[in-house]
Amino acid sequence: MVKKMNETIVLLEHISKSFPGVKALDNVHFELRSGEVMALLGENGAGKSTLMKILSGVYTRDEGNMQIFGKECGNLTPKQAQEMGVAIIHQELNMCRHLSIAENIFLGREKRKGIVLSDQEMENEAKAVLDELKIDLDPRQVVGDLPVSKQQMVEIAKALSFKAKILIMDEPTSALTAKEIDDLFRIIKDLKAKGCGIVYISHRLEELQHIVDRVTIMRDGQYITDMNFKDATMDEIIAYMVGREIKEKFPHVECEKGKKVFEVKNLNAGRLVRDVNFSLYEGEIVGFAGLMGAGRTETTRAIFGIDPKDSGEIILDGKQVVIHKPEDAIQAGIVLAPEDRKKDGLCTKLSIRHNIALPNLDLICNKLGVIRNKKEEEMCQQAVENLKIKTPDVEVLAGNLSGGNQQKVVVGKWLARNSRVVIFDEPTRGIDVAAKVEIYHLMNDLKKRGIAVMFVSSEMPEVMGIADRIIVMCDGRITGELGAKGVTQNEILARATQFEKKIAAKG
Amino acid sequence: MNQTKQNPLKKLLSIRGMGGALTAFVGLIIIYIVFGIINPTVYSGQNIMNLLRSMSKYLLIGIGQSYVLITGNIDLSIGSMAGMSAMISATMMANGVHPVAAIAVSMASCLVIGVMNGIMVGKFKLPPFIATLGTMFVARGVAYMVNGNRNTEAISSGIGKEAADGFQNFFYYGKTFGVYNTFWIALVLFAVFFFLLSKTRTGRHIYAIGSNVEAAKLSGVNVVATTTKTYLVSAFCACVVGLILCGQANMGNMEAGNMYEMYGVAAGVIGGVSPLGGTGLLLGTLAGSAVWQTLENGLNMIGAQVGIQRLIIGIIVVCAVMLDVVVRSGMFKKKK
The missing domain is CATH 3.40.50.300 (P-loop containing nucleotide triphosphate hydrolases)
Structure with missing residues (x-):
């Protein structure tokens, strides 16, 4: 033919x-x-x-x-x-x-x-x-x-x-x-x-x-x-x-770099988290770049207490914290907006209200463990307004929102409490340009409020545009740390592909 | 790398669901040997024959339940259907109706319930647990009603001693080549359903639905028809079990087949059929039903009471599923 x-x-x-x-x-x-x-x-x-x-x-x-x-x-x-x-x-x-x-x-x-x-x-x-x-x-x-x-x-x-x-x-x-x-x-x-x-x-x-x-x-x-x-x-x-012009694709705000908030020392957890060391400071966003399977998600999971740690210390505001399970991390003020929204981030069959309330029930409930409806309502309204979640009301099922708005709910549920460290794992995956910019603004807000932001992303332009400092991982190890200003994609890529010799020989 | 010279065990294990089935077979052999050491009559020819016969009922009900489990559904109504089949056939024969006609009517009634299950679950998307819970009560209700809330008279009182013996021998007491007919019936049906599940398009679709129903639908698989077919298989098997129970008792018992749906689940699950759907082999169900019967038989032989038997079987079912879950989650972690 x-x-x-x-x-x-x-x-x-x-x-x-x-x-x-x-x-x-x-x-x-x-x-x-x-x-x-x-x-x-x-x-x-x-x-x-x-x-x-x-x-x-x-x-x-x-x-x-x-x-x-x-x-x-x-x-x-x-x-x-x-x-x-x-x-x-x-x-x-x-x-x-x-x-x-x-x-x-x-x-x-x-x-x-x-x-x-x-x-x-x-x-x-x-x-x-x-x-x-x-x-x-x-x-x-x-x-x-x-x-x-x-x-x-x-x-x-x-x-x-x-x-x-x-x-x-x-x-x-x-x-x-x-x-x-x-x-x-x-x-x-x-x-x-x-x-x-x-x-x-x-x-x-x-x-x-x-x-x-x-x-x-x-x-x-x-x-x-x-x-x-x-x-x-x-x-x-x-x-x-x-339908309108977006002035800045990657809005960046300058903040004074403050004191050290968060430090990870010699963290090991399985094959993809090996001897990881880094610190986060007030007033900065730290980007984590790398190829798929570099161990960035695994690092966030180990910090947050989802996967067991083999060894290592986590220090928050100068004090060592012990995290065995996510509850420990949340109590300490470390929160995670995970990679796979639908799987790990949201209860898609629950309403926005229930999703936002879920990790904050300790704040919402009275001493007997009964939910105070008014408080819950307030908290959710606040989150919806602050994050500009597009929805008729908070009773809409989270699964019915668009991807960008779902991501905002994931973030919103953590911001309702006073967190010290917010970890974003691929927060902009699969969402559109305008919603991305809103997520960036959100991260910038956190940065301004002195909250440490760890930003894992596979899209180099956004890491380079949003982060102040970039940590590159490859095969479970940190292979480089770069200032975001003036860095090129090639510099990042070179470090992201720095496999250890024995592994390079095998594959 | 060298696919041609794979070691045979590895090749066998590469068949999906084979791991669970083989584990059950190994367990079976261990259980059998252990009981035999405690009481050597376990090894006697007569005991083996009895064992094969009594496991046949569980194998049949397990085959039906496994078909449904592999699609990720469940059929709670098969135990009641077995009771209904026993009651309908016994009532008719006790009133002088020819056994073949009695069998045909029992089968038709069971298949009607099977179709109902299939349509409710496949077409109307009722949760299978609820849909078949409903038909479970319906079938049991019919079993009670057919003879006016009483167990039936002996079937020989209606169709005569000769015909009744024929029926009973065919389903339970007779032997062919030295083995009870019950086992041959189970074996033939096992072969047929094994073939259907592993070698035909419908079988492939059953696995696909259990694995990812959305993907199956988008690939043009007729989910409603395939789901209905699995419920027809379970209804068919339940009916045969009912006829066996009728032959065994020479009458219809209103409580016949009670709890059999759960025995079916247990036989499948012990043999590695995933209750979440997508995997499982009928070979596993075969091993599972044998494990169960050998346990029951062995515990009987060493004088253990029914309570203990139930308790041990309960623990084994949970352990089998736990093994499955642990193996799966282990694989998951490796991948991440």
Whole structure:
């Protein structure tokens, strides 16, 4: 078949969709051509995912027309969409952890001889697809044992195995390392050359330049504009997304560096926290940079008392504190906003009010342990106002908020009490530009109030922009400490890849 | 690296769920040897035959329950369904209805409840614990009602001694090649369901649903149909167990099959079937039901009372699950 380029393969017109109480999409227009990468941009809650779920048959639209390969389509089921060549790679990877790669790839359309599954044939075909993508994996491996990046590759392989021509990727790079992102981009370019149309949803605008041809921008469920990526400046794009201009992407405030608040001495905890030493001072934000798996999250978990420590001291305001469990840390005034909001940070099925109250019940309850409703109410209102959490009221379920607002609730529940050290682990992952800036402002506020801020992030520009001092980790050790002013990405990267010799030799 | 020359144990263990099953088999052998040392009659041919026969009921109920457990659900109604099947078939036969017709009606009634379970859990998303708790009472209620809140007369009083003997021998007392028919029935069904679960598309989908129901749905797996199929399997197995109980007693007992749903859970879980779904092998269920029967049998032989038996089995179930949890969390930590 001759691969025609630049031919419209998806055309969505006047698409509207309502959920109880919200108009998620309002008269949206979207066009995708073959052989291009289309970035679908917008803040959280702009309706990008909803639109793509309609295209892939997960949701049905209320109104509007949908043409795929020039064919008018009614309501699709996910399976019909698949058969038409639409594949979606979800932000939260949708794999069966217990099944093997081959089993996942062929799930729902297993090959059989009579009624018996032909596992060998499926494994061979899976291997062929993986080879085509230059992914070195054994199709018999169990998916749950793979790192996230490889699971994502498997999802892409799955999409290609049914000859998908329209590939939707929702935040594909949010959990990948720089090297893995390169691999992904190589695959995307290959697919493009083969005439696939790719919809690319991402909040990391800086990575778009490597692969994107056109952009479509949405805001509040509406189509705003589309254009060639080359013709637009980053500021323009952001202005369209936010509806106003953001003056500073990385607002930085200068504070007097005060006294030492927090010190970690010779901390060891498992393979990924080895002899870690650092201090935090009043009036500064300390960024923790490094590659994925460098041991930064593990360090925060060990400090906070989630994982056991093998050895080491933790000193707060000159006094040694003993932390065996998170309660100890919270009592001492050390709090953690964890990496995975939905898993570790929030009770998604509880209301905002209950989430904020949860770690503060000691303050809210009277002596008999009965919750004082008025106090709880006050505390939550205060948090919602201080953090500008966008919600009609505090009884909304935390799981129903957008990513940025969820993150604010996570932070808010800790700020309701007087904490001395706040540890942020990837606080801006998966949230949009405007919400990111608000999180930065929040950290700056803490800094101004003399609270020590430990800021773990894999995105170098934000670490460089927000932090005053940068500590770099690699393979469980601290490999460098840099002032944030005038530092370059290369300097950080050099330290982030300083593996010990024996390990470098092995891998 | 050298995949061709893997050591055979490692290769065996690489099959998912095999670890739990093998652990149960090892436990089985140890238990058997220990009891045999205390009381050598445990090793006698007659005892082995009895053992095989009595474990067959638990194996069958365990197969049904394992199918449901692997999807991450549970079926609490199978014990009552076994009672219902025993009561319906016994009542009909005691009134002179041909055994084949009696079996057919029992089976149909059980399958109706199975479909109800499947639709409630699969389609209407009722929590399986609640949905099948409901059908548990319904089935037991039917068991009570069919003969007017009384146990039945002997089935021979209706269909005659010859036919009754035929029925009883087929399900319980008769032997083929020196082994009780009950065991052959269980073995044949075991082979069939083992094949369905490990070699067919439906089987694969059962694991997928237990692993990640959302992913399965998005891959085009018919979750409602597959869930219903697992409940049909459990209903089918429950019905067969009911017929065995009827054959054993020569009558219908209203309390027949009481607690069997939990025996099924125990057999599966001891054999490494995860109550959270996604993993488990019927080989494990086989080992689990054998562990249980060997324990019960051995404890009987050394004169332990029922209370002690229950207590020990309870501890073993918890330990088996704990082992599973510890192994899992250990693996989790390594990955992090």
